Amino acid sequence: MSGGANGASAGAAHIVMLPWLAFGHITPFAQLARKLVSADGGGVRVTFLTAAGNVPRVEAMLAPSAAGAVVVVPLHLPHVPGLPAGASSTAELSADGAELLKVALDGTRPQVAALLAELRPVAVLMDFATPWVHDIAAPLGLKALHLSVFSATAGAFSCVPARRLHGPHPSAHDLRSAPAGFPEGSSLATIPAYQAADLTYLFTSFDGKPCVYDRVLASIEACDGIVMKTCAEMEGSYIDYLSGQFGKPVFLAGPVVPEPPQGELEDQWENWLSAFPDKAVVLASFGSETFLPVAAATELLLGLEATGRPFLAVFNFPRGADTEAELQARVPLGFMERVKGRGRVHVGWVQQQHILRHRSVGCFLNHGGFSSMVEGLVAGCRLVLLPMKGDQYLNAALFARDLRVGVEVARRDEDGWFGRGDVADAVAGAMADGGDGDLRKWREFLTDDAVQMRFTDEFVRQLKELLCRMAEAGTLFPYFKKKNYVHQGSVCFSFM
Known part of the structure; x- marks a missing residue:
């Protein structure tokens, strides 16, 4: 397939998205895709990767505002023993089936590698389930960014390096207390026993495969930056804690507010x-x-x-x-x-x-x-x-x-x-x-359009400046042409 997108500007920054195969993850990725392609005068276009069976539903999520600027590309999941044929999302599966779906998504690595080599985007937004995306992107000179669909609060409490204090398998008792260095005065200094017991799932390995916690940390520690769909106004102290824990730049896309519904109520x-x-x-x-x-x-x-x-x-x-x-x-x-x-x-x-x-x-x-x-x-x-x-x-x-x-x-x-x-x-x-x-x-x-657009524009600006710095350092393939002007203190490049 070609890297173009019907109706999208040929000079737009091209980003690939690969969410985990759960609609609780796919939907925020799609919402962010709509925001990005509408920002900066159409300065971003997106290729959205998902299992073939999800394509019609994802395309429906993106229509009509993102038509042309977002192309949905199917991934064909390999056969995994025990995984029902045709399964494409966790909505179709039991808890055990969802673990097998992770194995199937891992099996798409050759497809993803071939697509990135052909499409040559400037960045890839990946989810927790596929930390191996960075290993593909780095040799191509692409930025791999971890997009968290969770609140900063949830990530800060459960999936930070400080949780390693109790070893690879913290107990429910360990998880009742917030990790070391957690924001003072938080209402989540401790949580009830039943909630802590539920969170032990994050540290549980199935059939010897990496647990959720290991995948999250591997994804963030390998990535070039963390993208979060939140803002400092809502979660400032938790965002700061996450940033300090990982030592990575954090890009805030703002809380993803749904577009007004189309059509009439039945x-x-x-x-x-x-x-x-x-x-x-x-x-x-x-x-x-x-x-x-x-x-x-x-x-x-x-x-x-x-x-x-x-x-x-x-x-x-x-x-x-x-x-x-x-x-x-x-x-x-x-x-x-x-x-x-x-x-x-x-x-x-x-x-x-x-x-x-x-x-x-x-x-x-x-x-x-x-x-x-x-x-x-x-x-x-x-x-x-x-x-x-x-x-x-x-x-x-x-x-x-x-x-x-x-x-x-x-x-x-x-x-x-x-x-x-x-x-x-x-x-x-x-x-x-x-x-x-x-x-x-x-x-x-949340309903102030100017505020929401400011979040999106600032995110796009920060992303482009990151890519510009890469180009200046010679770590990005030559998808940019240097411009003769300065934008907010940064040398700017136009996308070829």
């Missing part, structure tokens, strides 16, 4: 939601890859019932699951009759952004996914946070405690159990007078 939801007063409805939704166990889902539904408010609860189940049987196991006996007219339970995808922006929706109960919380904030919804795994716990603490937007559902320390009363209390607290905390402040910040 009639079934518009008609149902419009029957309720403004800000009355609670939307409970947990993303496409967070699956609530039976007991947790049952208590959630009973808690929503106990609020007395109208609600829409959205569940997802792993691919191949018996959806009807899974739902029946979670819905209490007589529940649907008791909430008829004010409560609905739905399985599968919904137009979440449209629903959040509907005038009748006032509360968003979610799993603490960074993108989900931002979606709720920009829609003006009060947040109730019920994280279920990994970085979600740390994201929820950041938003609820540091940023003062959101109420966490109370949990039992040792095992994370919560009851219906805890859910109802959290919703009541969020919806009470003053329950919005600093929501208005952060909503205005």
